[in-house]
Amino acid sequence: MAMTDQSPATMEVSDEIAITIESMNKWYGQFHVLRDIDLTVYRGERIVICGPSGSGKSTLIRCINALEEHQAGSITVDGTLLSSDLKNIDKIRSEVGMCFQHFNLFPHLTILENCTLAPIWVRKTPKKEAEETAMHFLEKVKIPDQANKYPGQLSGGQQQRVAIARSLCMKPRIMLFDEPTSALDPEMIKEVLDTMIELAEEGMTMLCVTHEMGFARQVANRVIFMDAGQIVEQNEPEEFFSNPKSDRTKLFLSQILGH
Amino acid sequence: MSDTQTNSSVAFVQTEQIPPSPPPASEVGIVNWLRSKLFYSIPSSVMTLLAIAFIYWLCSIILPWVFNGVWDATSIRDCRDQLQGATGGCFAVISERWPQLIFGNYPADEYWRAVLALIGLFVALAPVLFFNLPRQLLWFTGLFPFIAYWLIWGGSLWVSIFALVGVVVGFFVFRALSERSFFGAIVAGIFATLLFWIFLTPALSGALSGIIPLMLVPVESRFIGGFMINFILGTSGIALSLPLGIALALGRQSNLPIIKGICVVFIEFIRGVPLITLLFVASVMLAYFLPPGTTFDLVLRVIIMVTLFAAAYIAEAIRGGLAALSRGQYEAADSLGLDYWQAMRLIILPQALKISIPSIVNIAIGLFKDTTLVSIISMFDVLGMIQGPILSSTEWFGVYWELLAFAGLLFFVFCYGISQYSQWLERQLNTGHR
Numbered sequence: 001m002a003m004t005d006q007s008p009a010t011m012e013v014s015d016e017i018a019i020t021i022e023s024m025n026k027w028y029g030q031f032h033v034l035r036d037i038d039l040t041v042y043r044g045e046r047i048v049i050c051g052p053s054g055s056g057k058s059t060l061i062r063c064i065n066a067l068e069e070h071q072a073g074s075i076t077v078d079g080t081l082l083s084s085d086l087k088n089i090d091k092i093r094s095e096v097g098m099c100f101q102h103f104n105l106f107p108h109l110t111i112l113e114n115c116t117l118a119p120i121w122v123r124k125t126p127k128k129e130a131e132e133t134a135m136h137f138l139e140k141v142k143i144p145d146q147a148n149k150y151p152g153q154l155s156g157g158q159q160q161r162v163a164i165a166r167s168l169c170m171k172p173r174i175m176l177f178d179e180p181t182s183a184l185d186p187e188m189i190k191e192v193l194d195t196m197i198e199l200a201e202e203g204m205t206m207l208c209v210t211h212e213m214g215f216a217r218q219v220a221n222r223v224i225f226m227d228a229g230q231i232v233e234q235n236e237p238e239e240f241f242s243n244p245k246s247d248r249t250k251l252f253l254s255q256i257l258g259h
Numbered sequence: 260m261s262d263t264q265t266n267s268s269v270a271f272v273q274t275e276q277i278p279p280s281p282p283p284a285s286e287v288g289i290v291n292w293l294r295s296k297l298f299y300s301i302p303s304s305v306m307t308l309l310a311i312a313f314i315y316w317l318c319s320i321i322l323p324w325v326f327n328g329v330w331d332a333t334s335i336r337d338c339r340d341q342l343q344g345a346t347g348g349c350f351a352v353i354s355e356r357w358p359q360l361i362f363g364n365y366p367a368d369e370y371w372r373a374v375l376a377l378i379g380l381f382v383a384l385a386p387v388l389f390f391n392l393p394r395q396l397l398w399f400t401g402l403f404p405f406i407a408y409w410l411i412w413g414g415s416l417w418v419s420i421f422a423l424v425g426v427v428v429g430f431f432v433f434r435a436l437s438e439r440s441f442f443g444a445i446v447a448g449i450f451a452t453l454l455f456w457i458f459l460t461p462a463l464s465g466a467l468s469g470i471i472p473l474m475l476v477p478v479e480s481r482f483i484g485g486f487m488i489n490f491i492l493g494t495s496g497i498a499l500s501l502p503l504g505i506a507l508a509l510g511r512q513s514n515l516p517i518i519k520g521i522c523v524v525f526i527e528f529i530r531g532v533p534l535i536t537l538l539f540v541a542s543v544m545l546a547y548f549l550p551p552g553t554t555f556d557l558v559l560r561v562i563i564m565v566t567l568f569a570a571a572y573i574a575e576a577i578r579g580g581l582a583a584l585s586r587g588q589y590e591a592a593d594s595l596g597l598d599y600w601q602a603m604r605l606i607i608l609p610q611a612l613k614i615s616i617p618s619i620v621n622i623a624i625g626l627f628k629d630t631t632l633v634s635i636i637s638m639f640d641v642l643g644m645i646q647g648p649i650l651s652s653t654e655w656f657g658v659y660w661e662l663l664a665f666a667g668l669l670f671f672v673f674c675y676g677i678s679q680y681s682q683w684l685e686r687q688l689n690t691g692h693r
Contacts, residue, residue, distance in 0.1 A: 067590050086598075094596035104591035108609050108690055117605060118595035150690040170595060 013221060016043040018174055018205045019064060024073030026059060033059050034070070035229045043173075046206045048216040048237075051226035052252060057209045060226070061176045064207070065096045078173060094122055097167030101179040103159040105151035111138065111162050112147040115169045123170065130169070137165040141195050157188025161195050168199075175199065177208040211256060217241060225249045324348050328661075334654035352655045353665050359648060360665070363484015363639045369413070369476060373487055376410040379403055380494065388680060404495075411483065411491070413475035417464035425455035441600040480558045484639035486669055491558070492640075493627035496565040500626070501619070503566060504573025505612075509603060511578060522574070529571035535632050537564040542636040561633055569626045576618035580611035613688050620681035624674045631666075641666050 019041040026034040033056045041047060049057045062068040064075060066082055066089045075082040077092045106114050115134035119125040125133070138144045141161035143154075151159055160180055167175060177196065181189040193215050200206060200219045210216070216223050216237055223240040225233045225248075233240070233249045241257075244250045298304045327347035331354070332338045338349035353360065362370055383403035386396035405419040429452030436444035468474070483491070510522035529537075541560040584607060592602035612619075634643030645662045649655050655662075 065594055067593060090596050090598065093594055096594075098594040100587055100591065102585070102587050104585075104587035106588065106591070106606055106610075108613065108688070118597060121601050121605065122596040152690055166595070
């Protein structure tokens with residue numbers, strides 16, 4: 001996590017490759033969800049993936065940490081080839097943090113316990129150290145005072161920020177966001193986006209499925225548009241929004257930016 | 260928008276908060292409660308009066324029978340003489356036959372052992388039931404089954420000690436292998452314990468009790484009876500069926516087809532067979548399957564059957580809890596890098612078990628009451644004692660009501676206690692939302 005003072009959109013991206021996806025295909029039964037996906041993500045990149053529902057964008061990022069299995073092609077994360085070998089899967093999962101649309105905090109544990117659970121059991125971090133790390137990240141997402149409450153007592157925006165802190169406690173090198181603001185009230189979307197922007201400023205490699213186009217413009221260095229299981233267009237945000245190449249992208253952008 | 264500023268009936272800004280005020284007097288007070296809950300209409304008033312009449316009628320029968328009862332008599336004839344035709348229960352049978360009702364034919368000089376085991380049980384249960392007690396007490400809980408076995412059945416303490424050593428050996432086998440495969444380690448651990456029990460425990464305990472006896476008078480299973488046997492069967496059945504039920508529920512959800520198949524067949528088979536059939540199998544049939552000469556204690560056989568029976572039901576209750584959890588909980592656990600067993604132990608089961616508490620308690624209460632079925636396979640539990648030795652004696656021939664009411668009350672006290680505990684536990688575990 002290199003600290004920089006630059007604004008995220010102008011930040012340099014390193015040459016080091018974080019994720020390589022090569023001609024990856026996935027089926028749900030007979031249904032061909034992802035078709036010949038090729039994608040290279042460099043360390044420090046902030047990629048926003050958008051597209052109509054059912055286009056496979058969530059499935060794509062869920063394949064990266066093996067929540068979904070792909071049937072053809074290859075995914076390499078941080079040099080580790082994703083195979084059915086459980087050791088590789090666990091290694092990749094501990095390197096890759098993930099935030100879900102519905103937060104998926106553990107409701108029977110306090111906020112602090114939510115954050116310390118994986119470091120203690122997966123990384124074998126001593127409890128005290130794990131708690132210090134957890135408090136550090138809870139401060140970062142600006143809710144250290146809620147540490148001893150349960151998720152059910154927090155607002156949606158606060159829960160999503162805890163979910164981000166929980167992932168950060170594992171010190172991931174890559175963060176995946178699966179529509180992190182889609183289940184939130186308009187007032188709470190900003191607080192979550194601010195947290196994500198801050199994360200981007202620190203140089204975290206991020207893949208974000210979202211419909212927040214303002215966020216994409218401000219933070220992303222690449223926007224990917226997907227439709228019907230394939231990558232239709234990818235470009236820098238400025239170019240993507242002002243001068244979309246494909247007709248499908250133009251239609252999509254006119255739909256979501258038109259209202 | 261400009262016309263809203265001029266039209267004051269549309270534009271409105273609240274500048275101060277309306278302070279809270281107490282509810283109107285008609286909403287509080289006893290008279291209001293009576294009117295709104297009991298007499299709010301003519302039919303409701305009629306129903307209320309009818310219900311009061313019914314309760315009065317019930318009390319007028321039961322209360323004289325209870326309060327006019329005879330507690331000190333030597334036989335049913337003695338009771339009738341003392342009552343001289345008045346209504347009243349002959350409760351003397353309970354005080355007279357108390358030891359039989361509670362301990363069965365357990366030798367009278369050894370009652371203290373059973374009482375001590377009961378006290379020990381409460382101490383052992385305390386840290387399991389109330390998690391704010393010091394965790395060190397759990398060591399006693401772990402030791403208790405072995406102590407209780409020694410206290411109740413007697414014999415040499417070495418048997419219990421080496422049974423315990425077997426468990427410790429199993430635990431170390433588990434620990435040595437758990438890094439590689441949690442499931443394999445559990446199986447290997449159980450296997451090591453069973454091997455130790457079968458091949459080493461009898462020899463070692465026999466040898467050592469020859470040197471240092473540490474003996475209590477041995478009591479055979481057929482002498483253990485009364486409410487004591489219900490209690491032993493109930494507590495060990497519940498305690499053993501819970502882990503087995505969890506294992507079966509997880510097995511039924513497994514991706515491995517053979518494990519899943521075994522669990523499904525087991526659960527469906529056991530649930531499809533009446534408990535009494537299983538008990539007959541335990542009392543009669545099992546002996547055919549065992550090699551001749553093996554003594555396999557009847558109480559142990561019944562405990563196994565009762566455990567298997569309850570485990571099948573508990574497995575289904577827990578499956579319901581597992582099904583109630585969202586897919587997201589599994590995914591969150593996976594995405595954090597927890598392996599299957601960590602996810603189950605730390606994330607999934609705590610929530611699933613909490614959801615299934617009411618059904619598990621339901622099964623536990625049912626199991627506890629079903630232990631009276633052993634009277635049918637001629638074990639002298641509390642009902643067996645009542646039906647057999649007490650009611651067929653010349654002194655107490657025909658004292659059904661008092662004895663059955665007593666047995667009912669005994670079960671009610673414990674079952675109601677279990678129910679109250681479970682409600683308390685649910686409140687304790689409530690953390691806002693599911």
